[in-house]
Amino acid sequence: MNKNTKIKDGYAEYELIRSQRKSLALQVKGDGMVVVRAPLRLPKDKIDSFVMEHRDWIEKQKNRVQELSCKRREITEQERLEGIRKALKIFPERTAFFAGRMGVDYGRITVREQKTRWGSCSQKGNLNFNWKLVLMPQEILDYVVVHELAHRKEMNHSARFWAIVEQVLPDYQNRRNELKKLGQFL
Numbered sequence: 579m580n581k582n583t584k585i586k587d588g589y590a591e592y593e594l595i596r597s598q599r600k601s602l603a604l605q606v607k608g609d610g611m612v613v614v615r616a617p618l619r620l621p622k623d624k625i626d627s628f629v630m631e632h633r634d635w636i637e638k639q640k641n642r643v644q645e646l647s648c649k650r651r652e653i654t655e656q657e658r659l660e661g662i663r664k665a666l667k668i669f670p671e672r673t674a675f676f677a678g679r680m681g682v683d684y685g686r687i688t689v690r691e692q693k694t695r696w697g698s699c700s701q702k703g704n705l706n707f708n709w710k711l712v713l714m715p716q717e718i719l720d721y722v723v724v725h726e727l728a729h730r731k732e733m734n735h736s737a738r739f740w741a742i743v744e745q746v747l748p749d750y751q752n753r754r755n756e757l758k759k760l761g762q763f764l
Contacts, residue, residue: 592629596620602628606639608693658691658709665689665709672723673705680746682730696757697722699729714760721753 592612602625603615616625629636653661669687677684685703691710698706705726711719724746732739743750 594625604629604632604636606636606643608643610640610643612636612640653710653713661712662689662691662709664712665707668712668719669705669707669723672720673727676720676724676727676746677730680724680727680730680742682727684727684730696761697726699726699733701733703730714757717753718757718760721747721750721757724750 592614595613595615596618597615599615599617601617602620605613605615607613612629614625614629666689669689673684673687683703684705685700686705688704688706689709690706692706692708695706696708696711700706707722707726711722724743728739728742728746731742740750747753
Protein backbone atom coordinates (compact mmCIF):
# COMPACT_ATOMS: atom_id res chain seq x y z
CA MET A 579 0.00 0.00 0.00
CA ASN A 580 1.56 3.29 -1.09
CA LYS A 581 0.48 6.85 -0.31
CA ASN A 582 1.52 10.40 -1.25
CA THR A 583 2.25 9.68 -4.89
CA LYS A 584 3.45 12.83 -6.67
CA ILE A 585 1.82 13.95 -9.89
CA LYS A 586 2.93 16.85 -12.11
CA ASP A 587 1.05 19.76 -10.56
CA GLY A 588 0.88 18.74 -6.91
CA TYR A 589 0.30 15.76 -4.69
CA ALA A 590 -2.49 13.31 -5.17
CA GLU A 591 -2.67 11.17 -2.09
CA TYR A 592 -4.16 7.79 -2.74
CA GLU A 593 -4.28 4.31 -1.34
CA LEU A 594 -2.91 1.71 -3.72
CA ILE A 595 -4.34 -1.79 -3.58
CA ARG A 596 -2.68 -4.37 -5.79
CA SER A 597 -4.37 -7.66 -6.62
CA GLN A 598 -4.81 -10.30 -9.31
CA ARG A 599 -6.98 -7.94 -11.35
CA LYS A 600 -6.28 -7.07 -15.00
CA SER A 601 -7.33 -3.41 -15.07
CA LEU A 602 -6.97 -0.19 -13.11
CA ALA A 603 -9.89 1.22 -11.12
CA LEU A 604 -10.47 4.43 -9.18
CA GLN A 605 -12.73 5.00 -6.19
CA VAL A 606 -13.37 8.07 -4.05
CA LYS A 607 -14.52 7.00 -0.59
CA GLY A 608 -17.00 8.82 1.62
CA ASP A 609 -14.14 10.54 3.46
CA GLY A 610 -12.69 11.81 0.16
CA MET A 611 -9.80 9.33 0.13
CA VAL A 612 -8.85 8.11 -3.34
CA VAL A 613 -8.32 4.38 -3.79
CA VAL A 614 -6.54 2.97 -6.82
CA ARG A 615 -6.86 -0.75 -7.53
CA ALA A 616 -4.14 -2.08 -9.80
CA PRO A 617 -2.69 -5.32 -11.17
CA LEU A 618 0.19 -6.75 -9.15
CA ARG A 619 2.94 -6.11 -11.70
CA LEU A 620 1.83 -2.80 -13.19
CA PRO A 621 4.66 -0.25 -12.88
CA LYS A 622 4.11 2.61 -10.45
CA ASP A 623 4.66 5.29 -13.13
CA LYS A 624 1.74 3.84 -15.16
CA ILE A 625 -0.47 4.06 -12.07
CA ASP A 626 0.61 7.65 -11.44
CA SER A 627 -0.16 8.53 -15.08
CA PHE A 628 -3.60 6.93 -14.74
CA VAL A 629 -4.33 9.01 -11.62
CA MET A 630 -3.08 12.15 -13.39
CA GLU A 631 -5.28 11.48 -16.44
CA HIS A 632 -8.32 11.13 -14.20
CA ARG A 633 -7.68 14.05 -11.86
CA ASP A 634 -10.71 16.01 -13.17
CA TRP A 635 -12.96 13.03 -12.44
CA ILE A 636 -11.35 12.64 -9.01
CA GLU A 637 -12.00 16.31 -8.19
CA LYS A 638 -15.65 16.03 -9.29
CA GLN A 639 -16.10 12.97 -7.09
CA LYS A 640 -14.44 14.66 -4.12
CA ASN A 641 -16.73 17.68 -4.55
CA ARG A 642 -19.75 15.38 -4.78
CA VAL A 643 -18.72 13.56 -1.60
CA GLN A 644 -18.27 16.86 0.21
CA GLU A 645 -21.65 18.12 -1.02
CA LEU A 646 -23.36 14.93 0.13
CA SER A 647 -21.73 15.08 3.54
CA CYS A 648 -23.14 18.61 3.96
CA LYS A 649 -26.61 17.34 3.06
CA ARG A 650 -26.27 14.17 5.12
CA ARG A 651 -28.69 14.14 7.98
CA GLU A 652 -27.31 13.87 11.50
CA ILE A 653 -29.25 11.28 13.50
CA THR A 654 -29.55 11.83 17.22
CA GLU A 655 -29.07 8.96 19.66
CA GLN A 656 -32.77 9.14 20.55
CA GLU A 657 -33.76 8.89 16.85
CA ARG A 658 -31.39 5.98 16.48
CA LEU A 659 -32.87 4.08 19.44
CA GLU A 660 -36.43 4.78 18.30
CA GLY A 661 -35.52 3.72 14.75
CA ILE A 662 -34.02 0.44 15.95
CA ARG A 663 -37.10 -0.23 18.11
CA LYS A 664 -39.37 0.43 15.13
CA ALA A 665 -37.17 -1.73 12.87
CA LEU A 666 -37.34 -4.66 15.30
CA LYS A 667 -41.12 -4.55 14.95
CA ILE A 668 -41.58 -3.73 11.27
CA PHE A 669 -39.01 -6.05 9.64
CA PRO A 670 -40.49 -9.26 11.05
CA GLU A 671 -43.98 -8.10 9.98
CA ARG A 672 -43.03 -7.10 6.43
CA THR A 673 -40.77 -10.13 5.98
CA ALA A 674 -43.52 -12.55 7.05
CA PHE A 675 -46.01 -10.81 4.76
CA PHE A 676 -43.80 -10.97 1.65
CA ALA A 677 -42.39 -14.43 2.41
CA GLY A 678 -45.96 -15.73 2.39
CA ARG A 679 -46.66 -14.08 -0.96
CA MET A 680 -43.41 -15.38 -2.44
CA GLY A 681 -43.62 -18.89 -1.00
CA VAL A 682 -40.22 -18.76 0.69
CA ASP A 683 -38.97 -19.40 4.19
CA TYR A 684 -36.19 -17.66 6.04
CA GLY A 685 -34.17 -17.98 9.22
CA ARG A 686 -33.33 -15.34 11.77
CA ILE A 687 -33.86 -11.60 11.20
CA THR A 688 -31.17 -9.26 12.52
CA VAL A 689 -31.35 -5.48 12.58
CA ARG A 690 -27.98 -3.73 12.16
CA GLU A 691 -26.45 -0.38 11.38
CA GLN A 692 -24.28 -0.93 8.34
CA LYS A 693 -22.50 1.81 6.45
CA THR A 694 -22.77 0.37 2.96
CA ARG A 695 -25.56 -2.23 2.97
CA TRP A 696 -29.30 -2.04 3.30
CA GLY A 697 -29.81 -5.76 3.66
CA SER A 698 -28.32 -9.18 3.13
CA CYS A 699 -29.32 -12.83 3.02
CA SER A 700 -27.02 -15.65 4.12
CA GLN A 701 -26.84 -19.12 2.59
CA LYS A 702 -28.75 -20.38 5.64
CA GLY A 703 -31.57 -17.90 4.99
CA ASN A 704 -30.75 -15.49 7.80
CA LEU A 705 -31.68 -11.92 6.92
CA ASN A 706 -29.98 -8.70 7.98
CA PHE A 707 -31.60 -5.31 7.56
CA ASN A 708 -30.24 -1.82 8.15
CA TRP A 709 -32.45 -0.07 10.71
CA LYS A 710 -32.14 3.22 8.78
CA LEU A 711 -34.60 1.85 6.22
CA VAL A 712 -37.37 2.83 8.67
CA LEU A 713 -36.43 6.46 7.94
CA MET A 714 -37.42 5.94 4.29
CA PRO A 715 -40.83 5.54 2.67
CA GLN A 716 -42.52 2.15 3.21
CA GLU A 717 -42.16 1.31 -0.52
CA ILE A 718 -38.36 1.45 -0.23
CA LEU A 719 -38.27 -0.71 2.90
CA ASP A 720 -40.56 -3.24 1.18
CA TYR A 721 -38.26 -3.29 -1.85
CA VAL A 722 -35.27 -4.29 0.32
CA VAL A 723 -37.32 -6.98 2.09
CA VAL A 724 -38.47 -8.45 -1.25
CA HIS A 725 -34.93 -8.19 -2.65
CA GLU A 726 -33.49 -10.20 0.24
CA LEU A 727 -36.32 -12.77 0.15
CA ALA A 728 -35.75 -13.25 -3.58
CA HIS A 729 -32.29 -14.50 -2.64
CA ARG A 730 -34.04 -17.46 -0.99
CA LYS A 731 -34.77 -18.63 -4.55
CA GLU A 732 -31.72 -17.19 -6.36
CA MET A 733 -28.51 -16.40 -4.42
CA ASN A 734 -27.28 -14.04 -7.14
CA HIS A 735 -28.42 -11.04 -9.19
CA SER A 736 -29.19 -12.92 -12.40
CA ALA A 737 -32.10 -12.22 -14.75
CA ARG A 738 -34.03 -14.97 -12.89
CA PHE A 739 -33.44 -13.14 -9.60
CA TRP A 740 -34.77 -9.83 -10.95
CA ALA A 741 -37.77 -11.63 -12.49
CA ILE A 742 -38.67 -12.90 -8.98
CA VAL A 743 -38.42 -9.37 -7.57
CA GLU A 744 -40.48 -7.99 -10.48
CA GLN A 745 -43.21 -10.58 -9.93
CA VAL A 746 -43.83 -9.15 -6.47
CA LEU A 747 -42.95 -5.51 -7.16
CA PRO A 748 -43.46 -4.61 -10.85
CA ASP A 749 -42.10 -1.11 -10.10
CA TYR A 750 -38.98 -2.40 -8.32
CA GLN A 751 -36.63 -0.40 -10.59
CA ASN A 752 -38.20 2.89 -9.47
CA ARG A 753 -37.94 1.82 -5.84
CA ARG A 754 -34.33 0.75 -6.35
CA ASN A 755 -33.43 4.11 -7.90
CA GLU A 756 -35.17 5.97 -5.08
CA LEU A 757 -33.19 3.94 -2.52
CA LYS A 758 -29.95 4.96 -4.23
CA LYS A 759 -30.96 8.64 -4.09
CA LEU A 760 -32.26 8.69 -0.53
CA GLY A 761 -29.56 6.42 0.84
CA GLN A 762 -26.90 9.04 0.19
CA PHE A 763 -28.35 11.27 2.89
CA LEU A 764 -28.43 8.76 5.75
